[in-house]
Amino acid sequence: MSEIVHLRLKRKVHMSSYHPVLLKDIALVSCSIDLKEKLRTLPLHYITKKDKNIVIIDGFTVIQRLNELHPGLDVQLIGPNQCIVQVEMTKRSASPLIIFGIWLLLFIGAAMAIMNFHYDVAMEAVQQKLHFMLTGEERKHPYWIQIPYSIGLGLGMILFFNHLFNKRFNEEPSPLEVEVFNYQQDLDNYIVLHENKVESNHDDDPR
Incomplete structure (x- = not known):
């Protein structure tokens, strides 16, 4: 029997530039403890200069990625269908x-x-x-x-x-x-x- 994984995407997160976007960064995961530790560190996207300052992580992409690595999972998405990743560049202090x-x-x-x-x-x-x-x-x-x-x-x-x-x-x-x-x-x-x-x-x- 396939294991059920519940995901709730965050609406918006802020991340530093040129860092990998992990599942734990954009979503809350509910499943068994052993599987949860594996899924939380799953990379979903690598931020590059082409992304500029906004990246959209779609729930469909997350589910597809999980099914590719763990075919036996029953992934159920709860809440928002997309997560906005705001890429924060280095900011200078205001004068x-x-x-x-x-x-x-x-x-x-x-x-x-x-x-x-x-x-x-x-x-x-x-x-x-x-x-x-x-x-x-x-x-x-x-x-x-x-x-x-x-x-x-x-x-x-x-x-x-x-x-x-x-x-x-x-x-x-x-x-x-x-x-x-x-x-x-x-x-x-x-x-x-x-x-x-x-x-x-x-x-x-x-x-």
Whole structure:
């Protein structure tokens, strides 16, 4: 009776350049202990310069490779059908001057966006009118309203993004993190559809 091997491919992994991709790097394996040790070190792909920075390991390729080396196995794939291997080249540390320049650019851009929004909705006139309704006096700069409003605006932004530098207030993801996650999922799906050589070769097969 053939032994059953359960495989669950990881959605995405990061690896160093020019290293062999082993089964243990891209998948979780469930089978007998002796067989598991043999399968985990099975090489599936050798990263070369031609791969650039993305390699797609298809589940069909993994099953075919296992059947070639161990014909008696009953391989059952669970979960994702492909694994994206992100090849990480040597990265240089970012210059503090570049980091400061990007931070300054984002700070000025965010400040301009907030000021333009307040100008469009006539926030200053609203605060002046609110001051007149509460005190009966006309004042061009009602600081007792404007200062708490500015502080509350900054605190609201911190709570909205759920971060203060590296500190997270709770485990709930911020709206920005959710949008980045959705964008990354869409990007990964696009890569799987357009970079999967197994499906491309199958589509080109006239049979």
